Amino acid sequence: xxxxLQFVVLGxxxxxxxxxxxxxxxxxHRATGMINFAQGAIATWGAYVxxxxxxxxxxxxxxxxxxxxEPPSTATAHVIALGFAVHYLAFRPVQQNSVLAQVVVxxxxxxxxxxxxxxxFGPNKIDVxxxxxxxxxxxxxxxxxxxxxxxxxxxxxxxxLVWCYMRFTRMGIATRAASENERAAVLMGFSPSWLxxxxxxxxxxxxxxxxxxxxxxxxxxxxxFGLLVVPALAVLLVAKLESIPVLVVAAIGLGAFQSLIGLxxxxxxxxxxAQSGLDQVIPFAVVMVILFVTGKRLxxxxxxxxxxxxxxxxxxxxxxxxxxxxxxxxxxxxxTTGTIRFGLTTSLILSLLALSYVxxxxxxxxxxxxxxxxxxxxxxxxxxxxVDWGIPFPISMVLCALLATALGMLVALPAFRIRGAQLAIVxxxxxxxxxxxxxxxxxxxxxxxxxxxxASLFGLNLAVxxxxxxxxxxxxxxxxxxxxxxxxxxxxxxxxDMGRAFLAVRANERxxxxxxxxxxxxxxxxxxLSAFVAGIAGCLIGFSRxxxxxxxxxxxxxxxxxxxxYLGGITTIGGSxxxxxxGPLGISYVLMRTWLDLGEYYELVLGLALxxxxxxxxxxIAGAVRHQVEFVRRKLRRPSAxxxxxxxxxxxxxxxxx
Amino acid sequence: MSDAPVLxxxxxxxGYNGVPAIRxxxxxxxxxxxxxxxxxxxxxxTTSLLAMVGLVPLLGxxxxxxxxxxxxRRPHQLARNGVLLVPDDRGLFPSLSIREHMRLAAxxxxxxxxxxVLERFPAxxxxxxxxxxxxxxxxxxxLAIAKALLARPKVLIVDEMSLGLAPKIVQDLLPMIxxxxxxxxxxxxxxxxxIELALQVADRGVVVxxxxxxxxxxxxxxxxxxxxxxxxxxxxxxxxxxxxxxx
Numbered sequence: 001x002x003x004x005l006q007f008v009v010l011g012x013x014x015x016x017x018x019x020x021x022x023x024x025x026x027x028x029h030r031a032t033g034m035i036n037f038a039q040g041a042i043a044t045w046g047a048y049v050x051x052x053x054x055x056x057x058x059x060x061x062x063x064x065x066x067x068x069x070e071p072p073s074t075a076t077a078h079v080i081a082l083g084f085a086v087h088y089l090a091f092r093p094v095q096q097n098s099v100l101a102q103v104v105v106x107x108x109x110x111x112x113x114x115x116x117x118x119x120x121f122g123p124n125k126i127d128v129x130x131x132x133x134x135x136x137x138x139x140x141x142x143x144x145x146x147x148x149x150x151x152x153x154x155x156x157x158x159x160x161l162v163w164c165y166m167r168f169t170r171m172g173i174a175t176r177a178a179s180e181n182e183r184a185a186v187l188m189g190f191s192p193s194w195l196x197x198x199x200x201x202x203x204x205x206x207x208x209x210x211x212x213x214x215x216x217x218x219x220x221x222x223x224x225f226g227l228l229v230v231p232a233l234a235v236l237l238v239a240k241l242e243s244i245p246v247l248v249v250a251a252i253g254l255g256a257f258q259s260l261i262g263l264x265x266x267x268x269x270x271x272x273x274a275q276s277g278l279d280q281v282i283p284f285a286v287v288m289v290i291l292f293v294t295g296k297r298l299x300x301x302x303x304x305x306x307x308x309x310x311x312x313x314x315x316x317x318x319x320x321x322x323x324x325x326x327x328x329x330x331x332x333x334x335x336t337t338g339t340i341r342f343g344l345t346t347s348l349i350l351s352l353l354a355l356s357y358v359x360x361x362x363x364x365x366x367x368x369x370x371x372x373x374x375x376x377x378x379x380x381x382x383x384x385x386x387v388d389w390g391i392p393f394p395i396s397m398v399l400c401a402l403l404a405t406a407l408g409m410l411v412a413l414p415a416f417r418i419r420g421a422q423l424a425i426v427x428x429x430x431x432x433x434x435x436x437x438x439x440x441x442x443x444x445x446x447x448x449x450x451x452x453x454x455a456s457l458f459g460l461n462l463a464v465x466x467x468x469x470x471x472x473x474x475x476x477x478x479x480x481x482x483x484x485x486x487x488x489x490x491x492x493x494x495x496x497d498m499g500r501a502f503l504a505v506r507a508n509e510r511x512x513x514x515x516x517x518x519x520x521x522x523x524x525x526x527x528x529l530s531a532f533v534a535g536i537a538g539c540l541i542g543f544s545r546x547x548x549x550x551x552x553x554x555x556x557x558x559x560x561x562x563x564x565x566y567l568g569g570i571t572t573i574g575g576s577x578x579x580x581x582x583g584p585l586g587i588s589y590v591l592m593r594t595w596l597d598l599g600e601y602y603e604l605v606l607g608l609a610l611x612x613x614x615x616x617x618x619x620x621i622a623g624a625v626r627h628q629v630e631f632v633r634r635k636l637r638r639p640s641a642x643x644x645x646x647x648x649x650x651x652x653x654x655x656x657x658x
Numbered sequence: 659m660s661d662a663p664v665l666x667x668x669x670x671x672x673g674y675n676g677v678p679a680i681r682x683x684x685x686x687x688x689x690x691x692x693x694x695x696x697x698x699x700x701x702x703x704t705t706s707l708l709a710m711v712g713l714v715p716l717l718g719x720x721x722x723x724x725x726x727x728x729x730x731r732r733p734h735q736l737a738r739n740g741v742l743l744v745p746d747d748r749g750l751f752p753s754l755s756i757r758e759h760m761r762l763a764a765x766x767x768x769x770x771x772x773x774x775v776l777e778r779f780p781a782x783x784x785x786x787x788x789x790x791x792x793x794x795x796x797x798x799x800x801l802a803i804a805k806a807l808l809a810r811p812k813v814l815i816v817d818e819m820s821l822g823l824a825p826k827i828v829q830d831l832l833p834m835i836x837x838x839x840x841x842x843x844x845x846x847x848x849x850x851x852x853i854e855l856a857l858q859v860a861d862r863g864v865v866v867x868x869x870x871x872x873x874x875x876x877x878x879x880x881x882x883x884x885x886x887x888x889x890x891x892x893x894x895x896x897x898x899x900x901x902x903x904x905x
Contacts, residue, residue, distance in 0.1 A: 184749030
């Protein structure tokens with residue numbers, strides 16, 4: 001009993017962070033209708049700045065820093081400023097955009113801030129001196145730490161303040177009002193943007209306080225605290241995105257429960273394979289159950305206007321373009337060697353991963369943040385299949401991709417009931433659960449790595465390495481062929497009935513259903529197809545590395561991939577090719593690292609570029625290029641069609657701007 | 659009452675995605691005056707109103723509010739300056755109580771003014787803690803108007819108040835708006851489907867059809883000549899559109 005109580009109290013530290021992040025998420029969702037996936041990262045940044053200020057008296061900005069001499073007594077202002085900056089620079093510009101753009105902006109913010117933390121404060125954990133008095137009280141014969149109790153208490157008080165703000169202040173009531181009917185709030189003289197800015201600042205403050213307090217227990221670590229947003233999101237869903245009291249109870253419950261699992265797995269009868277990562281699987285399970293029970297009753301915001309989704313051009317078979325691209329890619333691979341060729345090959349593989357986003361997000365409109373988990377699952381099974389079970393090459397790859405497909409269909413189940421940002425939460429939780437429970441589980445995937453046998457077909461050696469050649473042409477060409485085949489299949493599917501059905505579901509599920517499309521079946525097929533493509537990509541990543549480690553398929557890696565897929569253009573094949581070129585470890589990254597020596601800035605650049613893309617240009621790089629091409633074509637066509645009159649060219653230019 | 663119009667619209671053209679839904683609408687409202695904007699569905703009435711408060715951008719023409727052009731003022735700033743639109747969805751927040759609506763409506767708390775307004779709507783007096791979503795249609799409409807009055811409007815724009823209300827309630831509410839306008843010196847623009855009732859309350863009437871103002875007259879004159887209004891409404895007789903350019 002005493003030990004159990006001790007562990008429950010130890011879990012309060014975690015619970016306090018969930019309260020901090022969760023009530024911030026709730027506040028922001030109430031004020032903007034958006035889910036801020038960067039909430040944890042923002043709070044972590046705030047805590048780092050605070051720790052640095054306290055330790056050295058230096059106030060660190062994203063660029064530059066100010067030496068204040070001695071540590072100031074209060075450091076609230078920078079957190080408030082952070083909240084305002086987040087609102088005005090990232091959230092407000094996408095307020096009227098699609099849910100996808102909103103999710104992408106907050107994911108981009110997450111990537112950017114995580115990268116900034118590492119750049120500005122270094123990758124290592126920072127120990128934070130506690131200003132909460134330590135000590136213990138004895139209860140039921142066990143020493144109960146008072147620090148955790150104190151921290152939880154502080155956060156409960158802060159959450160209560162948030163609750164009071166929304167309940168009793170005019171601004172808070174207006175925030176709730178605007179979440180129900182934004183136009184009516186405007187007509188009563190409230191600026192939703194200002195309300196949202198205040199909410200964002202409050203959220204940044206509460207979250208930062210929770211991370212500052214909790215980091216005095218564990219030390220400050222960007223990755224860890226940044227991704228605590230996932231269980232906080234689980235808690236938020238339990239509270240149905242509305243109720244602070246429920247949120248507080250759920251947060252403490254989850255924290256205590258996770259801590260208890262830590263106690264449970266040390267029991268001798270507990271199976272070894274289930275020792276690691278279980279604490280992450282539980283938030284996912286919680287989210288799944290909650291959503292299945294209450295799925296349709298989660299509140300959605302009354303939209304003020306019809307939101308336009310990014311354009312989807314129907315792909316056409318263009319043999320000349322296809323052959324041209326194939327020859328160009330083949331030549332590029334043939335005339336390069338070493339790291340450059342390897343970078344090109346990686347880019348090809350990445351474009352497949354991006355294509356899996358094009359299928360699912362671009363065409364079907366479902367936001368999945370678990371694609372890298374699908375790829376990873378296929379890769380890890382490939383290791384077993386090729387080494388332990390000795391299954392030969394093409395069959396092993398297809399089998400593993402089919403396994404990823406099954407996983408994808410499983411994740412499709414919640415998509416029956418939920419959509420938009422909430423689906424993103426579930427898939428993010430699923431991805432994190434798979435990462436922690438399978439990839440990081442030493443009894444399932446040994447820490448020394450998962451070797452993958454080299455591929456060969458009809459006696460042809462398709463290994464990526466041989467002797468001193470680190471990147472063989474045969475392997476690269478194999479990748480090229482596989483990518484070409486997958487893209488060909490995609491074009492066939494996307495331009496046929498199935499592609500139209502995807503687009504119909506994306507545009508309006510009810511309308512699709514009423515015109516005879518089986519929405520659920522379409523969603524399952526979409527998830528399956530997308531997971532299959534991701535699985536193939538995962539296998540190819542496995543072959544190209546020769547062995548797999550968990551780092552290749554972390555949730556953060558998956559988020560980066562969503563980032564590049566969106567950046568390239570989430571609705572087109574061309575977009576996925578561009579995404580491959582700019583993707584992590586792809587050719588651009590290799591060039592950036594070898595020529596410019598800027599490899600460490602890659603993630604920062606990526607995150608910032610993504611924020612800008614989501615705000616300015618929802619069709620991505622490929623879409624922008626296509627618009628330009630069409631624009632030039634129109635310009636070339638128009639003057640020849642009309643007789644050359646004075647001033648005519650100028651008029652056509654004006655006309656084509658419209 | 660001064661003679662300067664509190665709201666003057668000249669040549670207003672507004673619409674969506676660059677396509678006008680209303681073209682070249684002009685009207686003036688003075689303090690204490692009620693102008694009824696009439697017309698069939700899709701004539702462009704609601705768009706005109708939204709454009710007057712800046713919720714739909716102007717494609718042409720000018721709107722002057724309280725003597726100053728609409729300019730770059732945002733819709734919420736206009737509301738603070740005393741230009742209040744009661745939209746056709748009533749602009750209420752279903753999960754907020756009546757008291758919370760009142761709290762939001764008044765920029766400064768003024769118990770006396772609140773009491774005065776509520777006394778005009780006795781039905782609301784005992785329902786303070788009830789959520790707006792649980793009120794009847796008539797009560798909701800009263801709340802919508804009461805909260806607009808609480809903000810001390812100089813211009814009150816009411817869109818299709820009668821929508822979804824029993825005729826009996828409309829017969830009570832519309833004349834009350836007219837009395838309020840005269841008593842408090844508020845310039846009122848009413849969009850209505852109940853032509854006769856609206857014209858009885860209004861000083862002047864403007865009939866719009868197919869995105870154009872086709873008729874603007876004193877309300878009394880319009881009431882007297884039912885045929886004229888009917889023809890304007892249906893685009894027949896004197897208001898028939900020419901069929902093509904050769905006609």
